[in-house]
Amino acid sequence: MRDSNEGTGRPPAGADLVQALLEAVAVGDDEAAERAARACTGQAWLLPALRPLLADGDADRRWWAVRVLALLDSEEAAPLLIERLHDPDEGVRCAAALGLGELASTASVPALVASLADASGWVRDSAGDALAQIGASALPALVAAMQGPDGVRVRAAAALRKIVVADLHRLAINQYPPLYGPALTVLFRALNDPNRLVRHSAHDALERLGLLETVFFRP
Numbered sequence: 001m002r003d004s005n006e007g008t009g010r011p012p013a014g015a016d017l018v019q020a021l022l023e024a025v026a027v028g029d030d031e032a033a034e035r036a037a038r039a040c041t042g043q044a045w046l047l048p049a050l051r052p053l054l055a056d057g058d059a060d061r062r063w064w065a066v067r068v069l070a071l072l073d074s075e076e077a078a079p080l081l082i083e084r085l086h087d088p089d090e091g092v093r094c095a096a097a098l099g100l101g102e103l104a105s106t107a108s109v110p111a112l113v114a115s116l117a118d119a120s121g122w123v124r125d126s127a128g129d130a131l132a133q134i135g136a137s138a139l140p141a142l143v144a145a146m147q148g149p150d151g152v153r154v155r156a157a158a159a160l161r162k163i164v165v166a167d168l169h170r171l172a173i174n175q176y177p178p179l180y181g182p183a184l185t186v187l188f189r190a191l192n193d194p195n196r197l198v199r200h201s202a203h204d205a206l207e208r209l210g211l212l213e214t215v216f217f218r219p
Helices: 015-027 029-039 045-053 057-068 077-084 090-101 106-115 120-145 150-168 178-192 196-209
Strands: none
Touching: 015 045, 029 057, 045 057, 045 077, 057 077, 057 090, 057 196, 077 090, 077 106, 090 106, 090 120, 090 196, 106 120, 120 150, 120 178, 150 178, 150 196, 178 196
């Protein structure tokens, strides 16, 4: 299809959108940058214009490129966001993790679980939030992560709490799908975890589900 700007001397619409984003970033206007980012929603054809920004030397420009990636309707967005989980800037890593949560990318679960051990607590929190957004498909990996060090267990337990409470709170115990059995079992075990934050997440989840008075049998 012919571009409506062809032959007019004006840049194509995609360039306009990306340029508007970059101009807002350059002057530090986050509100304008967010408006420009949202104008890109669902427009996968912008991906070629965004790719160079993902490797830009300016962390702010990389951050906003990641932000837009999460809004595009593109199968290529999730793999590119997974790559940014290793960005040298913690803010970009956080944005990548949260973007993967927005996309509910099940393919990103192993990478997000690995990010639960990131050097930055901010990134660890973001990875945990993303896994909670992804939901039930992240449960097996989160159960395994409960064997990890403190920083990993704290975020894994918090994500497990969010998922099981959201998915099970309106169901009777005999209606719980088998997938949730290992998650509930590990939360019961976590009531004796040496870390108080892990214990708190486990207690809160089981209390909200009314299971603290119930003996739970793993299927």
